[in-house]
Amino acid sequence: MGLFSKFIAKIKGTNDFSPADWADLEQELLSSDVGPRLTQEFLEAAKKVKSENAEEALVEIMTKNLSSNSHEPILGEATTTIMVVGVNGTGKTTSVAKLASYYKRSGKSVVLAAGDTFRAAAVDQLKTWGDRIGVAVVSGKENGDPASVAFDGAKSAQDSKSDIFIIDTAGRLHNKSDLMAELSKVKRVVEKVSPINEVLLVIDATTGQNGLQQAKIFTESVEVTGIVLTKLDGSAKGGVALAIEAELGIPIKWVGTGESEGDFAPFEAQSYIKGLLA
Amino acid sequence: MFESLTSRFSGAFSSLRSKGKISTSDIESTCQEIRQALLESDVALSVVENFIADIRQKSLDALPTLQSGTNQANAIFEIVNASLIEILGGQARRVRFAKNPPTVIMLAGLQGAGKTTLAGKLAKFYADQGNTPLLVASDLQRPNAVTQLQVVGESVNVPVFAPEPGNGQGNPVKVAKDGIEFAKSKLYNMVIVDTAGRLGVDEDLMKQASDIRDAINPDEILFVVDAMIGQDAVRTSQAFLDGVGFDGVVLTKLDGDARGGAALSIASMTKRPIMFASTGEKLHEFDIFYPERMASRILGLGDVATLAEQAKKAFDTDTSAKLEAKFASGEDFTLEDFLEQLQAMSKMGNMSKLLGMLPGAGQMKKQIENFDEGEIVRTKAIVQSMTPTERRDPKVLNGSRRARIALGSGRKVSDVNNLVDRFTAAQKMMKQVRNGGMPAGMPPGMGMPAMPKLNAPVNKKKKSKSGNPAKRAQEEGQ
Missing domain, CATH: 1.10.260.30 (Signal recognition particle, SRP54 subunit, M-domain)
Structure with missing residues (x-):
């Protein structure tokens, strides 16, 4: 039984908590990475909760921090163009493959662009995925211009009238302004062919409060429309995504929970929140 | 990096310095500010509490012995500095070289921490010092991890032992073992073994890592961790410590603007020193981790060294x-x-x-x-x-x-x-x-x-x- 369930049990029995209980709850909340601000807010709200329906009440307090923007993935009219961005090592390439597999399984035609021309063997990694899933991968030269690869991909997706076109990009730390400028260029260039419907920022569930900063700066340069929260199958709860929802209003759209292509699903608010409190 | 932490710290100390005579309540408010700064930087609560209790006690003990004026503030600043260095691991430790070469270094960590890139950086670092490292591709899990290591090896001019194509095929334990034999026969004096990323809760993969460990008996196991990691740093590092064990920590992606609380948490919880820091995507952007320099940076003393x-x-x-x-x-x-x-x-x-x-x-x-x-x-x-x-x-x-x-x-x-x-x-x-x-x-x-x-x-x-x-x-x- 998680500490939170113990807390619920206590709340149902009596409203009288010792300071130590509150400290435990604070620790639990902090350790889910929602951050000190949300933790405080939550603690204060929780103190007012009365015994009946304590659990729902607490889930509701958390839920109201979710963004009011739609958590549904966006689909365009002709080819839906999705760009996947994020810092290094969050699982962008894997998420691109999982997305492709998800759409492929729902009967859509998919084209991928291997826009990570920087990391050694990233192109091969995506191609291997492409072969496994059975979707076309457009690639260019290693260390080539990612914008041109994305452009070629967009053209090819348009020509073949594909339903979904997904662009993988190289991981970059958000504080490197030249790399962020490169990313905006990729977006600009692709938009000469077709509008980008969705920009997904991949956030690793183990990320701490730095995730907020990542979301803020990526949004400044490429207008992020949704979050892919990866590696939720570990011990990390990905609380920083809630902080991102609360502070920046960017909705979580997808959740990654494992290494194989099926371990991926559209975001579900209830199970995410319950996971945070587990 | 550490910037926000630094500005919070300098804020706390400049208000302390402006006081002519420091009272116990000034120490308390400084401690509270430092506590908040550390929490916002993803340092684990228990580590924060211990750290605060420690500096509070030391400061209170020192206070009566201090003359009034800025000396007092400086003395307290010194206490915090010394405690930070202590947590970050005291003196920097170097890799222990084996008496009978090759020296075997095994890398372990979560997915996406940067192990493969780090393997290349380590190889370059030691090759530049006149060693003859061999890279061994035991990450047979992630698609094209083997290819990535080969490319990295090529660009730093270090040979890569990769008998298996990876992508789920081959036995990583055997590859690691054969790699060591190969290094012995070709007289390489160092072997760096890249392994698959794994979650702390994944028992199968954890078992695989400990099997590799038992097969090659490494001189150093390095736990590779992303500087941006949050509170999970504690659980994950503990899981790795229990599952595989490690002798030192490598912090990657320190060139980001992460506040780096993980460094404090992991060092404090596991009592293992942070040995290396990786500060960029290029293969030379890597250095030995110096606790005193990092403490100086956190406290805004700069890093002139x-x-x-x-x-x-x-x-x-x-x-x-x-x-x-x-x-x-x-x-x-x-x-x-x-x-x-x-x-x-x-x-x-x-x-x-x-x-x-x-x-x-x-x-x-x-x-x-x-x-x-x-x-x-x-x-x-x-x-x-x-x-x-x-x-x-x-x-x-x-x-x-x-x-x-x-x-x-x-x-x-x-x-x-x-x-x-x-x-x-x-x-x-x-x-x-x-x-x-x-x-x-x-x-x-x-x-x-x-x-x-x-x-x-x-x-x-x-x-x-x-x-x-x-x-x-x-x-x-x-």
């Missing part, structure tokens, strides 16, 4: 030797030398990153962030538009020469004047510093171009200045 080392790497030995000789002999530092420095500075990389290492950089965060990298290029253009005579002796720069230079470099005459003024001031300052202790290889006059706000107004004390540039230069050159 690292800065000096980077400078040393970027300035080739000939140039620096020449400069040092010049400097020592009392010869004038000329615009030609300055140009060489500018070129070397561009080689050192991002100026704002370098400036961030200077003491007090925390308070100047805004200026540093706004530092215009193009300014170096423009300054270079001005110097390059001068004739060799002018570069050697800026005193000959009269009005018409300046106009020509401005035209040639596409700048305004006032820009040229500005550069010459600052240069002369720096030249003068160097004469004064000559007997002071500048670090060897450290370029004199660093940060000189276009940093008017950061530069102390050196020539302000001058009573009067000649309006004639040539005459003025003569006055100032004396």
Whole structure:
């Protein structure tokens, strides 16, 4: 039984908590990475909760921090163009493959662009995925211009009238302004062919409060429309995504929970929140 | 990195310094501020509580023995500094070399922590020191991890032992074992084993890692962790400690702006030293982790030691030797030398990153962030538009020469004047510093171009200045 369930049990029995209980709850909340601000807010709200329906009440307090923007993935009219961005090592390439597999399984035609021309063997990694899933991968030269690869991909997706076109990009730390400028260029260039419907920022569930900063700066340069929260199958709860929802209003759209292509699903608010409190 | 932590710390201490006499309640409020700063930086709550209790006790113990005035604040600052260094692992530890080569280093960590890139960096680091490392591709899990290691190995000129194609095929334990045998037979003195990323809760993969460990009996197991990791750092590092065990920690992606609380948490919880830090995507952006330097950086004392080392790497030995000789002999530092420095500075990389290492950089965060990298290029253009005579002796720069230079470099005459003024001031300052202790290889006059706000107004004390540039230069050159 998680500490939170113990807390619920206590709340149902009596409203009288010792300071130590509150400290435990604070620790639990902090350790889910929602951050000190949300933790405080939550603690204060929780103190007012009365015994009946304590659990729902607490889930509701958390839920109201979710963004009011739609958590549904966006689909365009002709080819839906999705760009996947994020810092290094969050699982962008894997998420691109999982997305492709998800759409492929729902009967859509998919084209991928291997826009990570920087990391050694990233192109091969995506191609291997492409072969496994059975979707076309457009690639260019290693260390080539990612914008041109994305452009070629967009053209090819348009020509073949594909339903979904997904662009993988190289991981970059958000504080490197030249790399962020490169990313905006990729977006600009692709938009000469077709509008980008969705920009997904991949956030690793183990990320701490730095995730907020990542979301803020990526949004400044490429207008992020949704979050892919990866590696939720570990011990990390990905609380920083809630902080991102609360502070920046960017909705979580997808959740990654494992290494194989099926371990991926559209975001579900209830199970995410319950996971945070587990 | 650590920037926000740094600014919170400097805030806490500047209010402490402004107090004439420090009371117990001042210590308490400083502790509270530090607590909040650490929590916002993802340091685990238990680590924060221990750290705060520790510095509170030490500060309270020290307080009665201290005289009033800034000494008190400084003494408390020192206590915090010492405690930080202690948590970060005291003295930096080096890799233990095996008595009978090869020395075996095994890498373990979560997915995406940066193990494969790090393997290449480690290999380069030790190859540069005259070792003969071999990379072993035991990550057979992630698609094309083997290819990635091969590419990385090729670019650092280190051979890669990769008998299996990976992508789920092959036995990583056997690969690791065969790799060691191969290294022995070919007399490599070091083996670096890359393994698959795994979650702390994944028992199968954890078992695989411990099987690899048992098969190769490594001299060092390094736990590779992303500096951006949050509270999970504690659970994950504990899981790895229990599952595989590790001797040291490597922090990656330290060039981001993560507050790096993970470093404090992991070091404090596992009692394992942080041994290396990775600071960029290029394969040379990697160094030994120095706890005292990191503590200085957190506290806003700057990181001059690292800065000096980077400078040393970027300035080739000939140039620096020449400069040092010049400097020592009392010869004038000329615009030609300055140009060489500018070129070397561009080689050192991002100026704002370098400036961030200077003491007090925390308070100047805004200026540093706004530092215009193009300014170096423009300054270079001005110097390059001068004739060799002018570069050697800026005193000959009269009005018409300046106009020509401005035209040639596409700048305004006032820009040229500005550069010459600052240069002369720096030249003068160097004469004064000559007997002071500048670090060897450290370029004199660093940060000189276009940093008017950061530069102390050196020539302000001058009573009067000649309006004639040539005459003025003569006055100032004396």
